[in-house]
Amino acid sequence: MGISTSGYSYQIQGALEGIKDSLFSEGPDTTKVEEEPKRRSINSMIHSVEAYILATNHINKVLSREVDTTEVSAEFPEVERRIQAVKTRLGVDDSDINLRYLDGLRDFTKYQSERLEYYKDIIDERSTEVVTAYDSLRAIKEDRVFEINIKDSLVLGAFQEQLKELKARVAIGDSLFMDRQLEIADFQSKLSNSLIDVKDFMEEIDERERKLERALFNKEVNYIWEKGPDEKFKEIKDVFNYSLVMNSILLRVYSEAHLSVHWVVGILMLAFYIWFKYLLRRIKIEKEFADIILQRTQFIPKFPLLSALIIVLPFVSFLYDNPPVVLVVLVLALLMVVTTVLITSSLKKGNMWYWYAFLLMFALYSVSNLYIERALLERWPLLVLSLLSLGLGVRIIQVAKVSSVKRPKYVIFLLRMFLVIQGGSLIANILGRYSLAKILGVAAMTSLMQAVGLFVFVLVIMEAIYLQIEVGKKSSKDYTAYFDFQDIQDKVKRVFVFLATMIWLYYLVVNLTVYDFLHFHVMAFLSKSRGIGQTEFNFGSVFTFIIILWISSILSKYISYFVEAKDQKMAANRKQRLGSSILLIKLAVFSIGFLLAVTAAGIPLDNVAIVLGALSVGIGFGLQTIINNLVSGIILAFERPIQIGDAIEVAGQSGVVKEVGIRASKIQAYDGSEVVMPNGDLLSQQLVNWTLSNKRRRVELFIGVAYGSDTEEVEGLLFEIISREGVMRNPAPSVFLQNFADSAVEYRVLFWVNDFDDWVGMRNEVMKDIYKKFNEHNIEIPFPQRDLHIRSTVTGTPVVIPEKEKTDKPEEDLPADEGDEKKE
DSSP states (O other), X not given: OOOOXXXXXXXXXXXXXXXXXXXXXXXXXXXXXXXXXXXXXXXHHHHHHHHHHHHHHHHHHHHHSOOOOHHHHHHHHHHHHHHHHHHHHHHSXXXXXXXXXXXXXXXXHHHHHHHHHHHHHHHHHHHHHHHHHHHHHHXXXXXXXXXXXXXXXXXXXXXXXXXXXXXXXXXXXXXXXXXXXXXXXXXXXXXXXXXXXXXXXXXXXXXXXXXXXXXXXXXXXXXTTSOOOSSOOOOHHHHHHHHHHHHHHHHHHHHHHTHHHHHHHHHHHHHHHHHHHHHHHXXXXXXXXXXXXXXXXXXXXXOHHHHHHXXXXXXXXXXXXXXXXXXXXXXXXXXXXXXXXXXXXXXXXXXXXXXXXXHXXXXXXXXXXXXXXXXXXXXXXXHHHHHHHXXXXXXXXXXXXXXXXXXXXXHHHHXXXXXXXXXXXXHHHHTTOHHHHHHHHHHHHHHHHHHHHHHHHHHHHHHHHHHHHHHHOXXXXXXXXXXXXXHHHHHHHHHHHHHHHHHXXXXXXXXXXXXXXXXXXXXXXXXXOEEETTEEEOHHHHHHHHHHHHHHHHHHHHHHHHHHHHHHHTOSSGGGOOGGGHHHHHHHHHHHHHHHHHHHHTOOHHHHHHHHHHHHHHHHHHOHHHHHXXXXXXXXXXXXXXXXXXXXXXTTEEEEXXXXXXXXXXXXXXXXXXEEEXXXXXXXXXXXXXXXXXXXEEEEEEEEEOTTOOHHHHHHHHHHXXXXXXXXXXXXXXXXXXXXXXXXXXXXXEEEESOGGGXXXXXXXXXXXXXXXXXXXXXXXXXOOOOXXXXXXXXXXXXXXXXXXXXXXXXXXXXXXXXXXXXX
């Protein structure tokens, strides 16, 4: 609001310095000068006065501008009224503000204090502007040009007129300065008094809050089996009406202060909605199997707007700074409405009745949570709600245990935790601890409902990721197989389940009103300075270092997972895959994470150098193999002798490369096992890569036929069989007469297939056709045969085993060992 005076002050000061340098350059006695020096001094003084007149003109304009207090005057009385109203209510003897709303009043008062500080900054800025302008005016007044007495009649008249005008302008500036100072002082006094009152009020709130915290476990009403006192408790209706007024004030004031956050929340919801509509439109238009893809989702295709809402709503409270209870309750209520609509189609009718019952009790607890003052008569409705919710929780656990419907594994845990907290609320109510009973009851019901909403939040996130993966596929005929879909869910779901768990724990701690206590003590523990020898550290830095490293490792893991999935499913050939270069991505992410962790934790670089020095000593003593594997992994990433998806053979192991890790690589063997092979072995041993430059594979068969078979017919049949679809024409298939073996004439059959993955199937088809064709053309595939004569060593009587069909070859042509057996 104020006008910047830095440039203006700089100009005035420069002009003053220049004038002072030019004035009185002849010495202190300026009244006694000769004609030429005298003319120069008079000219200099005339120029000085002219410059001063121009300067005072601008100074007076600055001083004449009244303080812009339009905004201050409009809002300041309202701020004072709000503070006074709350302060008056808090000071009433029968006022019994509860602990949760004391937190809200502190935040409300803090915001009012910030507004007053803002107004004070406006006034202070104007005050600084006025003082700076008057300092320039005072510098002009202190110049000796006002004390000069010139007796030259030729210039006396004109110079005196200018000097008189300058003095008049200076006098006006003095008057304006006094007016502005009085005006500013009045506002500053009012603001200072209001700030003092607000700070005193905040101290009073803190004192009341500490008092209530100390009395939280104290007995407030009679035991449930005792007769109540004769004193009259506040009517619930009166508490409700006053709470309604105060909540509306708190919500309105807070909303006015956070309009920008409202816009951010709205833009986020709109962005997710547009994203979901885009995904659905792309899938319906471009995908041939759109129905199959959409059948795997149950929320986004039916409710894109509500799906967008449920993704943003769990984070709304984190976007606001200390939101009041009424805003948190409204956001949670909206989350429950959205959750109810989304799960209606997926839950059975009987289960929905359980949900509606919980929803009703949640609404009653939420209304009770909005009460600013304690209404001790409320203990009876809270007692009934505790009993009903405990009974309903036990019933749901019994049904869940015998039900065959698949459920999340943590449902029973959440229900048992709900029963424990709600049971504590019931016991506290029975023992007359009303405030404690209400806090536990609200926390139990709210945390359970939030858990359901966060569960649906995770499911919607999973659907969004799945739909995005499907949209990202280039082919309209491709869609993720069921097992791949389950694998994607298992990999990604863990991250969002962890995130939802952290959000749930935060809300649980807040609802139990122990967040401030835990935050204070945890931060004190983490920030406390500790030392080992001459080195000082704190657990906060260590925790920060570990968390950033953990996040970087998670990011590198999931980035590599999705890139590997794309390599295996999307790339048509080896050159299109990143392959082992994924290792460089993982190393880059982890290295950046390490540097960020060191910077965030505030670890000096010299300490890092010490650690690296110690690591080098460890390498020299016993880590050579590990470092060899690490360096080998980097070499594999740059040279790329293997890629993810390559079929390789090394060290007697064969299979498909599944992962190239930093230390070791994983090979999926053809029998289904996974071989973890150190990277050093991949470089040091002979490596056969069947798919290094292409995926073609030569298939070699040895076929034996009986002696006497027509060679031309055999070769013709073999050529006919291998001249089929799937067998490459270039290189052309070949048939060679390979060898005259002991019992067969062997032919060597060679042909190529275009895809390495197809060679086993093609070999199987060719061999089956050969067997079939040879049978049709009476071409015999021989096998060795022997006649055995076994003589009994007991009776001496030979035992004759009936002869089977003999080979067509004469006995003298049999091998030596077969002839010897027959002679026996």
